[in-house]
Amino acid sequence: DTAVSQTPKYLVTQMGNDKSIKCEQNLGHDTMYWYKQDSKKFLKIMFSYNNKELIINETVPNRFSPKSPDKAHLNLHINSLELGDSAVYFCASSQDSTGATGELFFGEGSRLTVL
Amino acid sequence: DAKTTQPPSMDCAEGRAANLPCNHSTISGNEYVYWYRQIHSQGPQYIIHGLKNNETNEMASLIITEDRKSSTLILPHATLRDTAVYYCIVRSHGANSKLTFGKGITLSVRP
Numbered sequence: 001d002t003a004v005s006q007t008p009k010y011l012v013t014q015m016g017n018d019k020s021i022k023c024e025q026n027l028g029h030d031t032m033y034w035y036k037q038d039s040k041k042f043l044k045i046m047f048s049y050n051n052k053e054l055i056i057n058e059t060v061p062n063r064f065s066p067k068s069p070d071k072a073h074l075n076l077h078i079n080s081l082e083l084g085d086s087a088v089y090f091c092a093s094s095q096d097s098t099g100a101t102g103e104l105f106f107g108e109g110s111r112l113t114v115l
Numbered sequence: 116d117a118k119t120t121q122p123p124s125m126d127c128a129e130g131r132a133a134n135l136p137c138n139h140s141t142i143s144g145n146e147y148v149y150w151y152r153q154i155h156s157q158g159p160q161y162i163i164h165g166l167k168n169n170e171t172n173e174m175a176s177l178i179i180t181e182d183r184k185s186s187t188l189i190l191p192h193a194t195l196r197d198t199a200v201y202y203c204i205v206r207s208h209g210a211n212s213k214l215t216f217g218k219g220i221t222l223s224v225r226p
Contacts, residue, residue, distance in 0.1 A: 004158075035216075041200070043159065043216040055211045090158050099147070099212030106158030 003027050004107040006091050012113045013081060020077045021110045023091030031055075032074035033092040033104065034066060043090070049074055050097040081114045088112070118142065119203045119217055126223040133190040135220055137203030140184045146207045148179060149214070150188045152199040159202070159216070162188065193224045 004025045013019055025032060033056075034046040048056035049068040063079045078085060088109040095101035120138045127133040139148065149164040163170055163177045165186075170177045176189040190197055202219040206212060 042218070043153075043202075045213055045215065048211070048213075050211075056213060092158070097211055099206055099208040099214075103161040104151075104159075104214055106160070108158050109156075 004091055004093055004105050006107040006110045008110060009108065010111050012115065014115055015081055015083060017081050018077065018079045019081060020075055021089055022075045023107060024073050025093040026072065027093055027105060029093040029095050030071055031094045031097040032068065034074065034076050035090040035092060037088045037090060048097065055097055083114050086112055086114045118205045121203055121217065121220040123218070124221040124223065126225055127193050129195060129224050129226050130192055133193040133197065133222055133224070135188040135201050135222060136185065138185045139205050142183050142205050143207065146205045148177065148186050149204040149206050150177065151202045151204065154199040195224050195226065198222060198224045
């Protein structure tokens with residue numbers, strides 16, 4: 001079983017569309033994250049949720065709206081897609097939000113291409 | 116902003132030890148040194164972390180200098196599958212702790 005799974009793995013869409021990426025973790029972790037990796041390969045944190053509550057919200061356009069229906073799921077909805085949104089989006093989870101347990105587990109990524 | 120500096124790339128021969136350096140001269144007393152790697156087209160993978168003491172696990176060893184201003188990740192017997200981008204990250208523990216990635220170092224293991 002994949003610990004952190006994301007769907008879809010690939011997404012190609014037109015500018016202006018709305019799309020969602022889903023993430024699920026089966027590790028029993030309390031904290032989940034979304035990271036964005038752009039074409040220059042920089043990995044940047046976007047959001048973090050702990051027990052369904054938003055705890056980290058970096059300077060991300062409000063077209064991006066994360067939703068956590070339960071602590072095992074963290075979805076990312078993007079409205080009015082722009083060319084600059086093209087990237088690989090990684091979901092991750094950790095046991096808690098303090099870092100004391102050390103490790104983040106990452107999914108395999110969802111490659112979004114906006115045409 | 117990343118608080119670490121790493122060379123952009125290095126290579127090593129398969130079967131030899133790979134020693135990956137990292138500078139973190141502004142590290143605070145409560146910040147840990149973490150290493151992750153990202154193999155092409157995959158999600159980042161945790162390798163190891165430490166505070167002051169040297170650490171070893173099944174993947175690698177982490178050597179932290181006494182002043183904690185630099186560290187070295189050692190892959191004792193590099194294989195072709197170790198070719199990846201390796202990220203050295205400093206991170207404090209506490210509420211809402213963040214893992215912030217820098218540019219990393221690209222390690223190429225040659226046959």
